[in-house]
Each structure stands twice: as structure tokens, then as C-alpha cells.
Amino acid sequence: MTLPPNNISGSSNVHEARNALGKRLRELRSSAALSGRQLAESLSWPPSKVSKLENGRQTPSDDDVRDWTRATNAEDETEALLASLHTLEVQHAEWQRILRTGLKPHQQDLTEWDQKTRLFRAFEATVIPGLLQTAEYARARFAEGIRRLKLPNDINEAVAARMQRQKILYRPDKRFHFILTEAALRFRLCPTEVMLGQLDRLVSLSQLTNVRLGIIAFETQYATSPWHGFWMYDNERVLVETFSAALDLRQPQEIELYGNAFEQLAAVASYGRSARVIISRVIDDLAPEPQEDSE
Known part of the structure; x- marks a missing residue:
């Protein structure tokens, strides 16, 4: 490999x-x-x-x-x-240690960083970012984590905490730049009806004035390989999630490296109406055909 x-x-x-x-x-x-x-x-x-x-x-x-x-x-x-x-x-930080008391406390820890951060930059290759998730999509993601890591089941509290965190999207003093691959829109990580609701929410959120949503379509030529998702909190911290642990990177050279990677990914992403066209195309492919009325 x-x-x-x-x-x-x-x-x-x-x-x-x-x-x-x-x-x-x-x-x-x-x-x-x-x-x-x-x-x-x-x-x-x-x-x-x-x-x-x-x-x-x-x-x-x-x-x-x-x-x-x-x-x-x-x-x-x-x-x-x-x-x-x-x-x-x-x-x-291994997930077993971070999440040993449940999922909700980790969401509360993230809230502390949400409050101090002015510019959020996030790239995701396979999943919808937590701040953009519907409650149903978040529930599916948390349920997977509980099964895989054998965690205490506080899924209802965790979903509520994530939805509470999302209020930060409507604060005018915060700026958000999200980049997703088209694959993240198409991976079947939840029931079809849940994914359709999630895609509809992306369309709505893409129109917020302080949210910039980029989609990298399948046919796009990449300049930087989409090896894994990552979050950047201002120029203070990069968070990378793996199956077993969270990497919390704060060295200046690491932040610069990820910042450069983010800019190269942003350069090939589609935004605004073009991004919504890609999302709508996925919705059309995913939505079931309407049933014809039988005589």
C-alpha cells in the first residue's frame, strides 16, 4: 500500500x-x-x-x-x-479513552473549541461533517461508533448535544468552509430516506452567508489526494479522526501543511449553484421512482 x-x-x-x-x-x-x-x-x-x-x-x-x-x-x-x-x-487520544463515559461528553468538549474558533475549515471524503448533519444522520453515525467501540449507549443525549452545537452556524462572527467529495454524498451509511433528508439540508445550509460549501465531483482532477478527512480550527489546531484514535496536531509545520492541502482541495471544488447542481444530481439518483397509479 x-x-x-x-x-x-x-x-x-x-x-x-x-x-x-x-x-x-x-x-x-x-x-x-x-x-x-x-x-x-x-x-x-x-x-x-x-x-x-x-x-x-x-x-x-x-x-x-x-x-x-x-x-x-x-x-x-x-x-x-x-x-x-x-x-x-x-x-x-484513543477513542476508547475519549469516549469511555459516553458520546455526549465528547460533544461538549468540542463545544469549547467551537466557542473560541473564528474560522472553521473541514474536509471530509466519506461522511457529512458533524456540524452539517441532520439528527437522523447523526444518530446513524453515533450508532456505528457505539457498535464498533462497544461504548455506553447515550445516543439520544449525544444527538441532542450535536444539534445544540449546530446553532453556532448562525452566528455572524463565525465563518465556515466545508469541502466534501461527491463520494461523501453517495456512500450508503444510513437508510435512503435519511440520506435524502441530509442532502436537502446541505442545499439549505449552502445558502447561509457565513458558510462556504464546496463539492468535489467525481470527474474532477485532484491536485492533492483526498487521503482522509480533517478539521482546522483557525490556525491553532488540526483534528484528524481514525478508526482507533483522534490525532490532535498543533505544531506550526503541521498546521501549515494541512492548510496548504486544504487550499489545493478548495481550488478544485465547486461552490454555490454548481455545488447545488451536484447535490441535486445525487438526490435524483437516490430518490425512488414515483409509483404510477393503477387503474
């Missing part, structure tokens, strides 16, 4: 940070003249855990770090290691 050319950012930075943390843990163990097995036995851990932590294949918990520094007589390193760990956790 060919990796995206932008793979130097995001997940690779997280991998490098986890490796750097593991290398520092290994150095502390070596300085204490302990083998991996000896350290594991002193902490009542399986030997494989030491190897996984040192080689960046597992992220330690706060208690793991404290136990490690205590066992290696390096407790003066504890705070620095915990700071590195917490930075890593911000960059790479």
Missing part, C-alpha cells in the same frame, strides 16, 4: 514521540543496571510489557511511569516523563 506523501506529519509524529519516551525509559533502566526481566519482576509485570513500552508499541499510564522511575531510582525524572506522556496523549 502506498503511503500518503503527507505521512511525515500526524501519526508519524505521534509514533516518534512514543519512541522517544520509550528510549528514555530504556535509558533509565540501563542506568539502574536492570535487565528487562528484572525490572518486570520487581514491578510484577509480564516481561513483554517492558519491551513494548521501551519500543514504543504501548503507551504507558501515569502509574506505569511512576512505578518505572521508582524501580530505577530515578524519581527526579518522573515529572518530565509525565509531561512527555501527557503531550503524547493530547496528540494521540
Whole structure:
């Protein structure tokens, strides 16, 4: 499989940070003249855990770090290691941890960023962005997450929280620029009647004065590959969602990279009436043929 050319950012930075943390843990163990097995036995851990932590294949918990520094007589390193760990956790937050108390609290966390952000830029290749979703489409998306991640079922509260967040679309001090592929309009991720309602809502929202909605049609020649969706909050943060985790990227070079990618995607998107023509074409293809009255 060919990796995206932008793979130097995001997940690779997280991998490098986890490796750097593991290398520092290994150095502390070596300085204490302990083998991996000896350290594991002193902490009542399986030997494989030491190897996984040192080689960046597992992220330690706060208690793991404290136990490690205590066992290696390096407790003066504890705070620095915990700071590195917490930075890593911000960059790479696993959904099982983010959503362990349910879906609604995560929606409330996003609301905090909604309030402080002036310009929202979002590209989605496969789904409708949360701020543009109907309640029924949102319910289908949340239901998938609950099934896949085996989460607490607070779907009604989560849908209500997402609908509450959408009020921000009508604030004149906020600007929104959404780019969707035509595929995102056509993927069957919910019942047909739900998708038809969702497409109709996109047509309506595309006419808001502070919302710019671009659609990249199937026949469009791309300048930048649509590898994955991402959200940009002003020039402060890029959020990338994967199956297992959310990548929260805040390094200036990463924000610049994603900003450039967004501009290249925006350059080939259709807007205004042309975008609505694409949406209407999808509606026509999706809508059932009217039944003829029988005599």
C-alpha cells in the first residue's frame, strides 16, 4: 500500500514521540543496571510489557511511569516523563479513552473549541461533517461508533448535544468552509430516506452567508489526494479522526501543511449553484421512482 506523501506529519509524529519516551525509559533502566526481566519482576509485570513500552508499541499510564522511575531510582525524572506522556496523549487520544463515559461528553468538549474558533475549515471524503448533519444522520453515525467501540449507549443525549452545537452556524462572527467529495454524498451509511433528508439540508445550509460549501465531483482532477478527512480550527489546531484514535496536531509545520492541502482541495471544488447542481444530481439518483397509479 502506498503511503500518503503527507505521512511525515500526524501519526508519524505521534509514533516518534512514543519512541522517544520509550528510549528514555530504556535509558533509565540501563542506568539502574536492570535487565528487562528484572525490572518486570520487581514491578510484577509480564516481561513483554517492558519491551513494548521501551519500543514504543504501548503507551504507558501515569502509574506505569511512576512505578518505572521508582524501580530505577530515578524519581527526579518522573515529572518530565509525565509531561512527555501527557503531550503524547493530547496528540494521540484513543477513542476508547475519549469516549469511555459516553458520546455526549465528547460533544461538549468540542463545544469549547467551537466557542473560541473564528474560522472553521473541514474536509471530509466519506461522511457529512458533524456540524452539517441532520439528527437522523447523526444518530446513524453515533450508532456505528457505539457498535464498533462497544461504548455506553447515550445516543439520544449525544444527538441532542450535536444539534445544540449546530446553532453556532448562525452566528455572524463565525465563518465556515466545508469541502466534501461527491463520494461523501453517495456512500450508503444510513437508510435512503435519511440520506435524502441530509442532502436537502446541505442545499439549505449552502445558502447561509457565513458558510462556504464546496463539492468535489467525481470527474474532477485532484491536485492533492483526498487521503482522509480533517478539521482546522483557525490556525491553532488540526483534528484528524481514525478508526482507533483522534490525532490532535498543533505544531506550526503541521498546521501549515494541512492548510496548504486544504487550499489545493478548495481550488478544485465547486461552490454555490454548481455545488447545488451536484447535490441535486445525487438526490435524483437516490430518490425512488414515483409509483404510477393503477387503474
